[in-house]
Amino acid sequence: MKSPVLITGASQRLGLAMAQNLLEQGHHVVVTYRTHRSSIALLKDKGATVIQADFSTEAAIDRAIDEIKAISKTYRGVIHNASDWAQEKAHTNKQGLMERMMIIHAVAPYRINLALEEALCNCEEQADIIHMTDYVQETGSEKHMAYAASKAALHNLTLSFAKKLSPHVKVNSVAPALLMFNEGDDETYRKKALKKSLLEIVPGAQEAVKAMNYLFDSDYITGQTLHLNGGRHLK
């Protein structure tokens, strides 16, 4: 069996779309999910290996690493997609908020990458790590400060792991801006959000799928950021 690709937080939206696409290409896919949804059963029916994992505690990350390592001695790729887009105004405990953002977006990817270093370097072909960061990794965010800081930390890990795991493993960030709305986004929010980019569209999950495949197919991109932001940085 081919070395698997691990995608974290793949029960919905971008992670689910990337997992489905890799399965359609014939990859062996390992996904983690926190909340069980019908999508997980669908992925399992298509041949994915599924792991329940909440990355908010050290013990849970330990358990997830043990399960991930037990599945295969080699890995073709790891996509750190799991994420909690938390706002400061929704959390009175700011210490807890920063700690939670950092453990999900930085500690878990850091520990999983270190645990899979040998598995990635021993893959029969060049391997990839993709960190799903965010446009705000470079700009910050007034409303999502701890979230933005943790995504900046994740991007910095891209640079460190690109150096540490070369030449056998390529490591890159994918930094989206608005790719998909959330169910609760009202018409006013949607109209305002569309105007934030030059292209004024919300492309959907397939934009992340295209970025993933571009990086997987590349021979010469590492330590980089693929910005998927519709020209927002020029507005």
Ligand SMILES: NC(=O)C1=CN([C@@H]2O[C@H](COP(=O)(O)OP(=O)(O)OC[C@H]3O[C@@H](n4cnc5c(N)ncnc54)[C@H](OP(=O)(O)O)[C@@H]3O)[C@@H](O)[C@H]2O)C=CC1
């Ligand atoms: N969608 C967009 O427009 C943008 C996305 N991004 C980034 O792209 C990635 C994918 O985005 P999107 O699909 O919208 O992400 P989601 O908001 O749908 O989150 C992805 C998954 O992360 C999981 N998750 C949340 N908290 C935890 C936790 N403590 N432990 C384990 N899993 C957890 C959730 O699992 P469950 O549902 O099973 O509980 C969820 O399904 C994310 O990293 C995001 O930050 C960046 C900018 C824009």
Ligand SMILES: Nc1nc2c(c(=O)[nH]1)N=C([C@H](O)[C@@H](O)CO)CN2
């Ligand atoms: N985990 C998530 N992170 C982010 C999401 C999301 O839905 N889940 N959404 C965004 C927004 O689209 C933002 O980019 C709009 O400016 C950011 N991060």
